[in-house]
Amino acid sequence: MTNPLIGIVMGSDSDWPVMEAAAQALDEFEVPYEVDVVSAHRMPREMVAYGEQAHGRGLKAIIAGAGGAAHLPGMLASVTPLPVIGVPVPLRYLDGMDSLLSIVQMPAGVPVATVSVAGARNAGLLAVRMLAAFDPELTEKMTDFQAELNNQATEKGRKLRAKVAGSASFGFGK
Numbered sequence: 257m258t259n260p261l262i263g264i265v266m267g268s269d270s271d272w273p274v275m276e277a278a279a280q281a282l283d284e285f286e287v288p289y290e291v292d293v294v295s296a297h298r299m300p301r302e303m304v305a306y307g308e309q310a311h312g313r314g315l316k317a318i319i320a321g322a323g324g325a326a327h328l329p330g331m332l333a334s335v336t337p338l339p340v341i342g343v344p345v346p347l348r349y350l351d352g353m354d355s356l357l358s359i360v361q362m363p364a365g366v367p368v369a370t371v372s373v374a375g376a377r378n379a380g381l382l383a384v385r386m387l388a389a390f391d392p393e394l395t396e397k398m399t400d401f402q403a404e405l406n407n408q409a410t411e412k413g414r415k416l417r418a419k420v421a422g423s424a425s426f427g428f429g430k
């Protein structure tokens with residue numbers, strides 16, 4: 257088995273339905289990853305060990321998702337030199353605002369790259385871009401992916417203009 261380059265961790269297995277989009281994005285780019293439950297609140301010693309060992313084990317970035325009082329991403333960032341991408345997981349109450357604010361408002365010196373509430377797919381894509389900065393093959397894949405996004409958006413515009421009679425065209429995607 258290939259050694260994982262990205263760690264995807266979450267405060268609870270209940271976060272997986274949101275977090276699995278990060279894994280899916282990494283799968284699309286054939287980036288090896290590991291997944292686990294690591295909770296700063298419920299298993300603080302293991303959380304510290306995970307963060308402290310991540311770099312030495314060959315991980316290049318950590319994607320950390322948590323809901324509510326979401327301290328996991330920030331705590332991991334405090335014990336690893338690796339980039340940490342935080343995913344605010346929305347829970348039943350407060351619509352993820354609690355998770356978002358817990359993750360995004362880090363003190364200076366301890367950065368967490370926070371994506372949108374439930375934005376696990378973008379967390380995966382951001383991790384791919386981090387790796388691609390040092391990997392020309394992955395850069396090419398990312399460039400192709402972006403070209404495909406462009407095609408899809410252009411096609412949506414074309415269909416919309418065809419549906420709305422009399423609409424003028426801005427000039428692209430004829």
Ligand SMILES: Nc1c(C(=O)O)ncn1[C@@H]1O[C@H](COP(=O)(O)O)[C@@H](O)[C@H]1O
Nearest residue numbers: 267268270295296297322323326327328
């Ligand atoms: N925010 C954290 C942390 C942490 O930040 O260390 N550990 C668990 N949790 C969150 O608690 C929520 C409810 O967890 P349960 O479903 O297990 O009760 C989850 O969204 C988890 O990320």
